[in-house]
Amino acid sequence: MPIKTAFKTEIEHVSILDEHGQFDAKLAEGLIPDDDLLALYRHMTVCRHLDEVAFKLQRSGRMGTYPQNMGQEATSLAAAYVLEKTDWLVPCYRENAGLFWRGVPMEYVLLHWMGDERGNAIPRELFCTPLAIPIGTQMLHAAGLAWAAKYRGEKQIACTFFGDGATSEGDFHEAMNFAANLDLPVVFLCQNNFWAISVPGKIQCSAPTLAQRGLAYGMHCVQCDGNDLFAVAKVVKEAAARAREQSRPTFIEAVTYRLGDHTTADDARRYRDQAEVDLWKARDPLIRLRGLLKEKKLWNDSKEAELLEFAEREVAGAVQRAEGIEAPATTEVFDHTFATLDPQILKQRETRRTSSLGQQSGRSASHAPAGGSH
Amino acid sequence: MSATAVREIEFRDALREAMSEEMRRDPKVFLLGEEVAEYDGAYKVSKGMLAEFGPRRIIDTPISENGFAGLGIGAAMMGLRPIVEFMSWSFSLVAADQILNNAPKMLYMSGGQFGCPIVFRGNDGAGGQLGSTHSWCVESLYANVPGLKMAIPSNPYDAKGLLKTAIRDADPVFFLESERMLSMKGEVPEEEYLIPFGQAAIRRTGEDCTIVSFGRPVHFAMEAAETLAAEDGIECEVIDGRTIRPLDLDTIVASVRKTNRCVVVDQSWSFASVGSEVAAQISEHCFDDLDNHVHRVHADDVPAPYASNLEQEMLPNPRKIRSAVLSACYRA
Ligand SMILES: Cc1ncc(C[n+]2csc(CCOP(=O)(O)OP(=O)(O)O)c2C)c(N)n1
Ligand SMILES: [Mg+2]
DSSP states (O other), rough: OOOOSOOOOOOOOESOOOOTTTHHHHHHHHTOOOOHHHHHHHHHHHHHHHHHHHHHHHHHSSSSSOOOOTTTTHHHHHHHSOOOOTTTEEEESSHHHHHHTTTTOHHHHHHTTTTTTGGOOOGGGGGGGOOOOOOOOOHHHHHHHHHHHTTTTOOOOOOEETTTTTGGGGHHHHHHHHHHTOOEEEEEEEEEEETTTEEEGGGTOSOOOOOGGGGGHHHHHEEEEOOHHHHHHHHHHHHHHHHHHOOOOOEEEEEOOOOSOOTTOOOOGSOOOOHHHHHHTOOOOHHHHHHHHHHHTTTHHHHHHHHHHHHHHHHHHHHHHHHHOOOOGGGGGGSSSSSOOOHHHHHHHHHTTSTTTOOOSSSSSSGGGGOOOO | OOOOOOEEEEEHHHHHHHHHHHHHHTTEEEEEEETTTTTOOOTSSSTHHHHHOOTTTTEOOOHHHHHHHHHHHHHTTOEEEEEEEEEEEEGGGHHIIIIIIGGEEEETTTTTOOOOEEEEEEOOOOOOOOGGOOOOOOHHHHTTTTTOHHHHHHSSSHHHHHHHHHHHHOEEEEEEOOOOGOOEEEOOSSOOOOTTTTEEEEOOOOEEEEEEOOOOHHHHHHHHHHHHHIOOOOOOEEOEEEEEEOOOHHHHHHHHHHOEEEEEEEEEEETHHHHHHHHHHHHHHHHTOOOOOOEEEEOOOOOSSSHHHHHHHSSSSHHHHHHHHHHHOOOO
């Protein structure tokens, strides 16, 4: 019996504006009008500046551990740009650009990393879930949000962000399997930055692309240049249409690189070569976009200088607002533990004693021994 | 109204009635889990629900506990009210991060933006020769976590009333059933009722010793109490906690202040357990009322054995409870 091919496929790689400034105007057609392009470039520049400021704040003790986004701004931004305002953004922690574009105030994210829960209290009407720090958990929530939207007959979709490392978690595989088998409108947007803290991609996945992981689930999958705003916009737009119209998920591998450390608690020089970093510095999404804008005669050095001043003012204002928020009252420690606090927690709050459930400082009248006999 | 006898139904029927009534009442409620739809549930709890509610609301999932727990959480964040069935709470261990690290913290960590009105339910506890890995009593392990509620009914009436409350609750509820009790029959009225959380039931009144228990061991406590009354002349007051979080401390404290002795029966292991918490609370609140230290009956500190006789020996049983009461009353 001749051996036949049971299945054969290819993984596409989408690139529109590459690191050398090559621009495929045909593929880019109708994707991003020039006005928007300017706004997106400005936005990315402000985000980049925030990263620099946040780093300094951490070093000077004004902020806790902070994960820089530097180098990866294009991915989440392009996604947030093409999605509807009512589509869910389900982030991990390197999606500042997308979240701010959606409308999350910059001071929220600062406040969060300064160590205040309230920074994660993103107003519901922005349709962004809280930053997810346990790796991978949010992908299942995205599947659930999409499932709920479908259940309610709403045309809302969910786009979830995660790293290359997260694709090794069970949650990833379970979320992909669910989304594919239950026909859920989810966009899985993997930011492959080649590193999970100090662990290289090879340790997470032995296949030549991460994108092909989607194949095993019978899901459409594609790879794109994650540092190319146009490429990400194109693939996310197509994925969103697939989700909205056919209720089918897509797995996107956006190839990118974090130019900074994993977080401010990390020193990436200990595990990666400077030559690799230099290679990716040349592939910076900001540089190529600026080049394109200049080529289109939309940008010049004086505009750039103005923008940098604007970014400084924006970020300084956000830092000031975040630092101006008063620390929560210690009684607030119990808030939001439950939708309605039960009597035992109320008792803990009242007595400020948290060493055990419902413990009292002294004996309450109702529980005092009859007649007080000793 | 004529004085007709209240009908009797099985524990599993009571659970199904609770879910079905709530699903009729609220289109936001749905059920998902392994085997819940086509197969009517591994233990037939959801029998006929697929036929009534259809595949949109009764959903067969892949074998993926962490997966459907997390998916349920996402749906709950969007305001739906999922009921997630674990075939056994033992299998919830692979979903620990979602059920302990996500559901009970979602509201807190989102500063009140995202609630998580979800019910996780399934069989808890040993006693069916399922071997150690399938015989978990998760109550002590999970009750430690703030942000979740935990109900553990001991009879069909409570099963229905508590499950309805659980489904309407705005917070995550861990609902602990027992495979050993699913066929148990009990009186369940036709009319609708709900049982609020945090209200224990006094199953038997007595003056000599309080026995506090939760779930299936309440029946062992009752059996022991009857023997103690008949053979030892000791009248026990048996309290069925019904919910572990919140815990009805007031009922327990009032009883112990009357009896001055207490035995806590908890089917989980003793170390850092529901039983040790209850004992600590009683020691604090009834310090001057106690004639003896609080006695505790737990599962022995071993993995649940496979052999039937060893398993019965390992779990709290009427003999162990009787001897604990005798000791608490200085009669042993
Ligand atoms: C469940 C879990 N395991 C481990 C960690 C610690 N941790 C935080 S970030 C990280 C690496 C994640 O790598 P990747 O998914 O590639 O995302 P990146 O940080 O590169 O954007 C690890 C291991 C965690 N937060 N959660
Ligand atoms: Mg990574």
